[in-house]
Amino acid sequence: MANGTVCKTVVCRFDSDRHLHFNTHSTVWRTTVWRTRTPTLEILIRKNTPRPLTLQKLIQRLILIRKESLMIRSLHFLALILTADLALADELNHSDKSAYHLFNPTPKELMRELATDRPDKTESAYSVDAGHFQFESDILIFSSEKTTDNGADVSAKSFAVMATNLKLGLTNSIDFQAIITPYATATENVTGGSSEELGGFGDTTLRLKVNLFGNDGGAAALAIMPFITLPTNSGGLGHKMMEGGLIVPIAASLPADWKLGSILQWNRAKNRRDDGFHHEWISTLTLGHDLFGDLAGYAEFWNLASTEPGSAWAVTVDFGLTYMIMKNVQLDAGMNVGVTDAADDLNPFLGVSALF
8 A cells, every 4th residue: 555654743842052843753853043931832734735834934934933922932833834734744755865775774763654565465665664674464364265166066265374574674665575474274175075174384475675666755656576486385285386476566646635556466376286387467456545543444456367277367355444553553454355256255364564
């Protein structure tokens, strides 16, 4: 999903040395103005005000009202900072962060907000800041599917615990990702026939996300993400052939604070019944919006087309909620619902993500 990098809170404070401090979520501005006993003011910046002020103009106006009474000055501060809109955040978002890398991490005050590749199937176009770590994990994930094979009803279920995407920012626009599944089970029951249950460690996927534009501001963002899947599975959960592919995530901000995400994906995947490979093409479209407070929701369309002989079009419609329990820590839950026979019927999940 799209990353919201705007600054929403400004703290304005005067110290005993005639210095005025502006403290946003991401940086601190300081200039000499006048001595005052005015307490700290915390003001939420309103979006879309018609005449946003630059930081320089804001300070100039504050200087002009230095002779007013304490009450009048406080009212002026409130009005001016409200009309400043996102000027301070805009200056921050256009800061040059290209000098930061894995061994010279991005300062915390310049970091982007948490942007995750979950809970929807649409990957984010935003990378993790240089030198910082992020994890995104399925606490629990379950899927079930009922099909017919040679006239017999087949019921398949799978369950995974703590399937986790570990991310490390390498530069301001590139991060490395490792997706592991510590434990998973797969069960298949054939009506009037055999039953099979497997369990063990899952495969490992390694990915490199490269943001091409939009990482630190703008109405849209684009990235490319090549990946390989290593056959690290145990307990008969999978095959022993390496797979890979390429994902192209896209993000855009829409009117009325709606967020749009989409991916185009190509996979080179092993055939189910022999040692050959086939191609898979995946595309998604997701729309998200804040609901109230720190709760947000999304709806998504996902589909997969395969060149494997005998395969069918797989389509799901997905829904989910995210909740920021604290800064840079997010809980999520949702349900993916199969629309065609080739897709899993139901896929409920519960997850957590955090940025450090």
